[in-house]
Amino acid sequence: MNALWMIARHEVLRALRHRTARVGMVALGALVLAGCLLGAYRQTLQTQEREAHQQLVRAQWEGQPARHPHRVAHYGTFAFRPAGPLAFFDPGVDGFVGTSVYLEAHRRNGLTFSEAAQSGELMRLGTASTAFVLQLLLPLLVFCLAAGSVAGEREGGTWRLLLAQGVSPRTLLAGKVLGVWLLVALLLVPSLLLVAVGAVLTGVLSSGTDTLPRALLLLAGYGLYGLICATLAVWVSSWHQQTRGALMTLLVLWMGLWLVVPRVATHVAARLHPAPSAAKFDAELEESLRTAADGHSPNSPAFMELKQKYLRQYGVERVEDLPINFGGVAMHESEAATRAVFEEHYRRLFDAWRAQDRAALVLSVLNPMLALRNASMALAGTDSHHAIDFEQQAEDHRYAFIQRLNELHTHEIRAVNDRAQRLDASKWKDFPPFEYRRPALTQAMAPVGLACAALLGWAVALLAMLGLRPGGAS
């Protein structure tokens, strides 16, 4: 054990001797902090803007004059998507999902005004976020630090000396990994601690009940990621006689696994599980919607059966004799029918996306970054599952208030001269405002269990491979 620590310490000192390494570490630390600062600024702005808008549409809703309930249903309202609780650390897909959705009668609208749709092409080159820096650049730094861990000792002739002192090659390699990993910790722990304290003090980090476990899990995830990168680097280094060769191999690996594989993986996943294109989605949706009866024409034959049912139920002969307004009933019925159509089509769409994400995740066997990225976004509350969850909650809210309006239409608007009547303005205040309930931690993590397993698998597999190296490492 003592030998292990000694080697680890030696490795830390060896790496830190190079000025390039020190500069690299400081630069990465600075990027982590800068990313968080910018992220926090952006998240605060977004949250303020979102809350202001949500309050504005609420005030507009309550400020409506006396109106016919169906008029109110067409007036509708908006739902604004809140940023994830740790979006300042990992904005995930936040910038690529619309920020608001218009909720109205008869239609389920999509989210609009995504950040990406309002930015230029620069956004596609990369995001200046801490998570991006850590996911993409941390491995590069680790590779540079650790390329010489074994190969450099060989080059300098010190590897034989170490072995001659009776240290087992396995301990040597383990010590090297530990040393590199300690360097990662030396970089991550202080900067992330600083970030956490700053975030709590400035109030960016809401003191929600599960914020702390989320942050701790994130730290564990990135720590594990650092370990994976360190092990990979030492393992590659152990195959080389010269630092330069090891560095080249690692750079090629980085370019291949970190730059190319994620892009290719999403393409492959989209091919394996094709989601309907927008035009196809619209076309199929429109076709299905044609089968649903239009609530604006309660006399249409489509409502015949329903009409008979109500006539029987109230024991009357004519629609005019019903104690309720059949116009509202028809609206209610047609809203339920169109809702079912929308649910079905959106479910298929979202299922395809989920299948794509899962397939891409399976490819994370090739690339630990994909696994970490998924876990990180889930913890930060900024993955596509959260985006879908928001969309679904907004839709449920839409359906609930539209149907409530249709019930008002049924019971408080008389059938005679229906359109000309209005309900008092005080009615609108009774409608609950839209409140987004964020999924709990367990719920958020459920879809990315595979990603967590993949991360662990990578760590175990690499450590095992390193354990089998000693023969060759001598």
Next chain:
Amino acid sequence: MSMLLRYEARRLWTSRASVAALLGVLVLGLGAIALGVERTGQDAELVTLREQRLAEQQAHLRTSHAPDAELGLVLYYLSLPTVREPSPWTAVSTGLWDVYPGSQPLRLLGLVPQLHALEPDNPVRQLTGSFDLAFVLAFLVPLLVIGLGHDVLSGDEDLGTAFLVRAQPAPVSRLVLLRLGVRAAAVAALVLVLLGAAVVWTGSPLDARVLYAAFIGLGSVALWFLVVLLVASLRRSSAFTALTLVGVWLGSAVLVPALLNLGLSLGFPVPGGIQLTLTQRQEMNAGWDKPKRATMEPFVARRPEWASTQVPEERFSWPWYYAMHEVGDASVEAPLRAYREQLQRRNTWAEHLALVLPPVNVQLLFNRLAGTDLGAQLAYRDSVIAYHEQLKRHFYPPVFQGARHASLDYDAIPRHHFRPPEPRLFPGLVGLGLAVLALALLVPGACRRMDRAVS
């Protein structure tokens, strides 16, 4: 010298790592073209799908609405396609193509809520970014250049042949230039092969764009070899040179663009987007609570030709309904323009900044060449706005004169045509050329540094 040239060429050709790297990028480039062609193929299918859908919709409207139905009611349901067709070069550079809808349906109703609709798309795909030839040329080829060139001088130290080099009668700089020249020729050939493959595969016509693309691709290769030469002339170890070069690449191709994007989005905020929609909704819906006259007055002020229109005050009428939608749009006309200008400003600034940041410049140039840049998107949006106006001019007369469904000639409905504007490549191309020239001016100094260090 020619013997040396042959020797260096053979050395490159027999180096397993170099050949593997060149072949690797070739395979990736070809794969990227294949994926791009597949993607634009799907886009082209969408265009046919929209047409088909329009025919189906019109058949449905013909049967679902009686000939004596009010025309206004039929037009309420009519949805017309606006189409932005991909060009062959779209396959080469995705740009913002996957963010904005390539074609969006348009109804005669209020324009503002329709204008900013997004296509449903898996956000993870957008986050990851597209794997296309522009990505290979702008991001991976520079890394290939670094891999091939970083040890141009220090490699001899690594191999222990430095003393042989010094023993040469020719100055070291000549040898270094020769070596880099040979390697640059190999990479340039690779880039040309890839672009040639792209032209053939995408079926792009052999016009000026091919030349521009070649200029951009080769300019980028020249630029990165010059950077390699300048860093190598510092005569540090191979590892140091490689790390410095990767650092330069990382900074200029990934980090600085990300920071610039953030800076632009904070410097030119566009809160206007959603506010436009909110204001328009408020104005439009207020129409229902006001006397009809209050809607018609501002409408007539905009379109005096309908000053004589009489709308019944007591009941719903279609002329009033469409007027109300137009008045809603009109209420946000100025902010809509401001919003567009703000986006345009962001774009212009990105273009300016790209002039001093060659890797970004290369990417933006490819996007502009492919018509997938923000400028092209804004032009498309303008064409949708113009088309909406065209539709209104076409349909207002019959609707205001109380025409019936029977009078609607479906085939005479104006159709949307969008010709993407000629891409403005000149400043970017000049910027790239100047960047190469500026670096080239530093070469004599670097050569002197290398030769001095030896003697």
